[in-house]
Amino acid sequence: MLEDKNQPRTPLAQLCEFGLIARISEGFPLKNGSSKLGIGDDAAVLQQSEENTLITKELLIEGVHFDLSFMPLKHLGYKTVVVGISDLCAMNVKPEQILISIAVSNRFTxxxxxxxxxxxxxxxARFGVDLVGGDTSSSVTGLIIAVTAVAQAKESEVVLRSTAKETDLLVVTGDIGAAYMGLQVLEREKQVFLANPNNQPDLTPYTYLIERQLKPEARTDIKTLLEQLEVKPTAMIDVSDGLVSEVLHLCRAADLGCRVYEEKLPLDPQLISCCEEFNIDSTTVALNGGEDYELLFTISLSDFDKIKGNPNLTLIGHMVSAASGKELITRAGTSVALTARGFTAS
Amino acid sequence: MLEDKNQPRTPLAQLCEFGLIARISEGFPLKNGSSKLGIGDDAAVLQQSEENTLITKELLIEGVHFDLSFMPLKHLGYKTVVVGISDLCAMNVKPEQILISIAVSNRFTxxxxxxxxxxxxxxxARFGVDLVGGDTSSSVTGLIIAVTAVAQAKESEVVLRSTAKETDLLVVTGDIGAAYMGLQVLEREKQVFLANPNNQPDLTPYTYLIERQLKPEARTDIKTLLEQLEVKPTAMIDVSDGLVSEVLHLCRAADLGCRVYEEKLPLDPQLISCCEEFNIDSTTVALNGGEDYELLFTISLSDFDKIKGNPNLTLIGHMVSAASGKELITRAGTSVALTARGFTAS
Incomplete structure (x- = not known):
C-alpha cells in the first residue's frame, strides 16, 4: 500500500500489440522438451509421443478474483500461474506449458x-513451466486474465475426481484456511488505510496468512512425493473453492458419502490466533476458506502406513457409502451434515 | 433489436456452478477420437500419437469485442468458436477441441x-469441434469470454507465419472488409433505434455485411481445398485485425517486403455499394476492416497455375525483398507505403 510513486510510467498506447507481445516473450525462453513453438505465431505447438495432453482453463477478473489495492501486480502474475497449474497438479500430472491472455484498460502502464x-x-521458473502463448487486448474497466495450462502424461498416471472407493481415506496437503484469513486481514487494513493513509500497519502477526493469500504455491511437489512414497491416489482435486466444496465434489463424482473429522483439520497456529482475534470459528474458515491451492485426495486404506506421519499430508477422514451421508464429526463427537456452504446441523 | 420480452428468465443464482456446468456439458457429447475426457474434471484429457498439439487462446470482452445491444447471444456463442478456431485454420490444421470460460454479471439469466x-x-457441430472444458464465474459488469482451441497435427502439415519466401505470391480467401461494414450498419441502426424504438429498419441491402459481422465462418475448408489443389502454403495467418496488419505480420516474421495490388482486393458488391452510401473508401475498408476470419497465405510462384481461377482464392500481390519495402500499388499505378493503420503516401 505504501509504494514509490515516482517510477517511470509508459502509457501502453506507445507500444503496438506486437511490441508488447515481443517484449513479453523475450522473458520466457522455452525449457520443456515438449514446448516446440511458443509465443509469436497463431498457435503454440507442443510435441508428444504416445502421451495424453491435459488442458485446464481459468479466468481471473479484477474486482471479483483480486483487488489491486492490496494485490501487487507481481504477486498477481505469480498467483495467475499457480491458479492455472493447480488444476493439473490435481490430476497428478506435471504442468509443462501455460498460455496467458490479458485485457487491460488504459489506466495500466x-x-x-x-x-x-x-x-x-x-x-x-519456480514450477518449471513454459509460457507458450496468449495475447493482450484492451478492456473497458479493469484487468482481466485468462490462463490455460497444459501437461502431458501417460494415461496410467492421471488421477480423476470420480474414482474414489468406499473405504478410501481422505488426505489433504499442507494446511487450509490461511489464504482466506489473509484476505480478511488485507481487507481490514485496506479500510484502515482508506481512513488514514498515514497509518503504517504492523502485519507481522499475519505474515504467513498474507503470503498464502498473495503468493500461494502450487503443489507440483506432491506428485513426486507420492511417487517416492509409492502411493497412487484413487481420486484427487485441488482446494480452490474451500475444503467442503471439494470433498463434496469427490463424493458426488463417485456417488459416495464421507466422514470428515474436525479435530484432524490441519490449521496453522497463525490461523488459529487470527481467528480468535477476528472472533471467527477456525473450523468454519478451514472448511470454507478457499484459495489454498492445496490438494485433496483419496488413497486406499492399505496405503495408510505409507503416508502416516508425513508432515506434508494429513488424514482428515474417509469415504463411506452414499447412503451413509456426508458428515463432519465435531470435536464433541456429534455429526453434522456437510453442505456446499460449510456445515449445518443434521 | 426487436425481441419477445415475455420469455422465461431464470436468475443464475438459482443454480450452483456445478449445476450450470453439468447443464452445459450435456449439450456437448464428444465426437473427436482425440477427445478423451471433457468437462467435469480439473482438466480435459486429449490423446495423441506422434503428433503435435497446437493451442490458441483469445479473450472476448463485452464493450470491447462485442456489443450485446445488436449481437444476439446465440450469434456470439457461434462467433466465439469461430474466433477461437480461426487461428488454428491459420496454422493449416484441423481444430478438434475447444475450451470456453465465461464470466457473467447477475444481469444474465x-x-x-x-x-x-x-x-x-x-x-x-458445423466445424467438427468438441467442447472439452472451461468454467463459469461471475464478473463485476459485463460478459467476458475466454476461448482456447486445440488441434493435433503432424509437424510436416503445420504452416507458420514466418516462412514466406521472397518471390512467393500473396493469396487471400473469400472477400474482405464486409464484417467491418456490417458493424458500421449495425452501429448506425442502433443510434436510429435509440432515437426512435418504433422504427423498423430495412436491412435487406446489408444482409451479407451483417451476417459477416454477426456470424462469421472459420475457414476450416481451406486446408482440404489446398490439399485437393496440391498446394502447401509457405506461410499463413488469419485476417482478424485487418488485411494490412496481417500482411505486415507475414513480412516482419520473414524479414521481407511486399506488393499488394488495390485492383486485386476481393470485395463483395454489397460492400462496394454500402461504402458509397457511407461515403467511405472501399479500399481503406478492405485493407483495415478486420474480423473477416479469412486466411491470408503465401504460395510458391510455381503453384500459381493450381490456384488460378479458384473462386475461393484471390491473388492480391507478392512478396519482395525487405529492402524493396511494403507497398500498395493503387489502381492509378502509384505506390503507397503500407502501414499498420492502412496506407500513407510514401
Missing part, C-alpha cells in the same frame, strides 16, 4: 504489465 | 447462457 509478467516469470 | 451455448453448439 507498460511498467505495470512488466511487473505482472515478472511475477509470471518467477512462477514459471 | 440462465436462458441467456443457454442461448449463448446453443450458438457454441451450432458452431461445434
Amino acid at each position: 507498460l511498467e505495470a504489465i512488466d511487473e505482472f509478467y515478472s511475477g509470471v516469470q518467477l512462477a514459471c | 440462465l436462458e441467456a447462457i443457454d442461448e449463448f451455448y446453443s450458438g457454441v453448439q451450432l458452431a461445434c
